Amino acid sequence: MTMKKFIPLAVLLPMVLSACAGKHRPETKQSDMFVTNIKYTNDKVFNFSIGSNQEKGDRGKNKSQRGGGGGPPPDRNNSRKTDSEDTNENSLNALYSRLELKLNETGYCREGYVEIDTYESENRFHILGKCNESATPEDKSRFVNDFGY
Structure with a gap:
């Protein structure tokens, strides 16, 4: 084989490899995390979190496309929400529901x-809470402390 036959391959190979490197992977959906902890005092606490990329809400929508119409004009004393505040509110609503x-x-x-x-970490929204009732013996056997915090 002559060197002239390898020149097209040597030119095309880096182009093909760089084209593949530029493709974005689709975002994977993060599962909800629910961690329980029953304290020695029988207090039941928990940590629940969802992925922050799951609830994008209306980030991609133009506000003028939203529904609405009649009603009184907006109160001029209220400050307008930014898109990031709107997104955080949507994500917190999703977290609670x-x-x-x-x-x-x-x-x-x-x-x-x-x-x-x-609170919000790098890629999740979290809520820490404490149940209003104390743990029963059934709770202690059903919700084993696998991960403490």
Whole structure:
């Protein structure tokens, strides 16, 4: 084989490799995380979180496309929400509604809960809470402390 036959291959190979490197991977959906912890005092606490990229809400929509119409004009004293504030509000609403579903599904907090903290990490929204009721012996066997905090 002569060197002239390898020249087209040597030119095309870097172009093909660089084209593949520029493709973005699709975002994977992060699962909800629900971690329970029953303290030695029988207090039931939990940490629930969702991926922050799951609830994008209306980020891509133009505000003029939203519904609405009649009604009084907006109050001039209220400051307008930025897109990031709107997105955070949508994500927090999703966090609370998904937490309610999880608590109903598991039966962890049967009498409600008190919110200890809500925060956002690099890619998740979290809520820490404490159940209003103390743990029963059944709770202790059903919700084993696999991960403490």
